[in-house]
Amino acid sequence: MLKRCARIGTRKSFAVATLLVWAAVLGWAGGAGEAAPVVSVYSHRHYEVDRRLYKRFTEETGIRVNVVNAGAD
Secondary structure (H helix, E strand, O other), rough: HHHEEEEEEEHHHHHHHHHHHHHHHHHHHHOOOOOOOOEEEOOOOOHHHHHHHHHHHHHOOOOEEEEEOOOOO
16 A cells, blocks of 8 residues: 555656646746746546646646546557
8 A cells, every 4th residue: 555655646746747847848938928838738647636736736837737638548
């Protein structure tokens, strides 16, 4: 059970780190007067915790998260 919790924490940390990297890239590429930045996340995960994470990310950074959900195949 402990290993599973560690994996979940690692995956969440990786997701946050990935979003932050994209936020930085979009921030450097953007300029004044342009539309609000958007980052697209391609995922086959469908968990409420992910939606909360994306919402919090948007609230803290102002960068909208566009989630493209895919199936497991």
